[in-house]
Amino acid sequence: MLTLLPTPIGNLADITLRALKVLADSDVLMCEDIRVSKKLISLLEKNPLVQDNFPTIFDTKQFISFHSHNEKEFLASVDKSFFEKNVVFMSDAGMPCVSDPGVSLVAYAINNNIPYDVLPGASAGVNAYCFSGIHSDGFLFTGFLPHKQKDRKDHISNIIKGISTLDQDIVIVMYESPHRILKSLEDIASLYPDADLFAIKEMTKVHQKFFHGKTIDVLEQIKKSNISGEWALVMSVEKVLEPSLSxxxxxxxxxxxxxxxxxxxxxxxxxxxxxxxxxxxxxxxx
Structure with missing residues (x-):
C-alpha cells in the first residue's frame, strides 16, 4: 500500500489525525528530504498528545530518499513487491505532487495495480488564494516562476493572454523564493503595474506577513520589508483581448x-x- 502524506506548511498543529495514524502504521518513509522528515518526527515526539496516542510513529522505520533527481532511477529499479509494505511518501511541506515530487509515484501505482491513497492537507497555493480576498471564478496555479527574466516575463504574459480568452474571471497563483521575489515583482510590475496583487510569506508561521494592492505599490512595500521565507502570489489582471485571426x-x-x-x-x-x-x-x- 502506498500513501501520499501531506505535511504542515509551517505550523506543526496543522497535521491531521489521519496523517498521524498513517505515520504510526508505516513501515517505510519515502522522503523528499530525509533530514526534513526526521526533524518533523522529532518535533512530533515532543508533543504529549502524539506520544500518548500514536507511539509507533517513533519506532524504527526505513527511510528512503525520493526526489526529482532520483525518482526515475528509483522507479526503474524498484520491484512492485516493495509496496506490499506500508509505504508512505512525505513531501517537505504541503501536498505531494503540487510543485513537489509524487506524480510519478501515483502513475507507477496506477500502471502496476498497486493500492494507493492520497491524504488531503495544507497547500500554500490554495491557502494564499483564500487569504487574498480577490473575487474570481477560480484560479490557475502555475507553480514557481522561471529563473531567467525573459522566460519569466514571457511566462507571465502568455498566461495572462490565455486566461483573457476565457469567459470566467480567473486569478493566477504563483510561488516564488526569497532570492528572486524582488526581481519577479519588478518584472510583473513592468508588465502589469495596476494589476491587483496579493503577496504572502511564511504562511502559518510566526512571521507570516502579507501585502495587498496594485503591483507597483506592493513592490515598494516589500522592498522595505524583510523578504526571507517562501512567497505565494495571487494576481488578478483586467482582461485584454488582442485582435486575432482564426x-x-x-x-x-x-x-x-x-x-x-x-x-x-x-x-x-x-x-x-x-x-x-x-x-x-x-x-x-x-
Missing part, C-alpha cells in the same frame, strides 16, 4: 502563397515548404 480566416485571405504558408506553418506548427506546396496545388486545381 485558421479558417487566414486560409480564405487573398495573399501571396509564401506569406500565407509562413503564417499557417506558425499556427499549425508544420513545415513551411509542405504547406506552400499544398497551397500551390490548390491554386492549380481551381
Amino acid at each position: 485558421l479558417t480566416q487566414v486560409v480564405q485571405m487573398d495573399m501571396p502563397p509564401k506569406i500565407k504558408a509562413k503564417i499557417l506553418a506558425k499556427l499549425e506548427n508544420k513545415d513551411i515548404k509542405t504547406i506552400y506546396e499544398e497551397i500551390c496545388k490548390e491554386g492549380q486545381s481551381k
Whole structure:
C-alpha cells in the first residue's frame, strides 16, 4: 500500500489525525528530504498528545530518499513487491505532487495495480488564494516562476493572454523564493503595474506577513520589508483581448502563397515548404 502524506506548511498543529495514524502504521518513509522528515518526527515526539496516542510513529522505520533527481532511477529499479509494505511518501511541506515530487509515484501505482491513497492537507497555493480576498471564478496555479527574466516575463504574459480568452474571471497563483521575489515583482510590475496583487510569506508561521494592492505599490512595500521565507502570489489582471485571426480566416485571405504558408506553418506548427506546396496545388486545381 502506498500513501501520499501531506505535511504542515509551517505550523506543526496543522497535521491531521489521519496523517498521524498513517505515520504510526508505516513501515517505510519515502522522503523528499530525509533530514526534513526526521526533524518533523522529532518535533512530533515532543508533543504529549502524539506520544500518548500514536507511539509507533517513533519506532524504527526505513527511510528512503525520493526526489526529482532520483525518482526515475528509483522507479526503474524498484520491484512492485516493495509496496506490499506500508509505504508512505512525505513531501517537505504541503501536498505531494503540487510543485513537489509524487506524480510519478501515483502513475507507477496506477500502471502496476498497486493500492494507493492520497491524504488531503495544507497547500500554500490554495491557502494564499483564500487569504487574498480577490473575487474570481477560480484560479490557475502555475507553480514557481522561471529563473531567467525573459522566460519569466514571457511566462507571465502568455498566461495572462490565455486566461483573457476565457469567459470566467480567473486569478493566477504563483510561488516564488526569497532570492528572486524582488526581481519577479519588478518584472510583473513592468508588465502589469495596476494589476491587483496579493503577496504572502511564511504562511502559518510566526512571521507570516502579507501585502495587498496594485503591483507597483506592493513592490515598494516589500522592498522595505524583510523578504526571507517562501512567497505565494495571487494576481488578478483586467482582461485584454488582442485582435486575432482564426485558421479558417487566414486560409480564405487573398495573399501571396509564401506569406500565407509562413503564417499557417506558425499556427499549425508544420513545415513551411509542405504547406506552400499544398497551397500551390490548390491554386492549380481551381
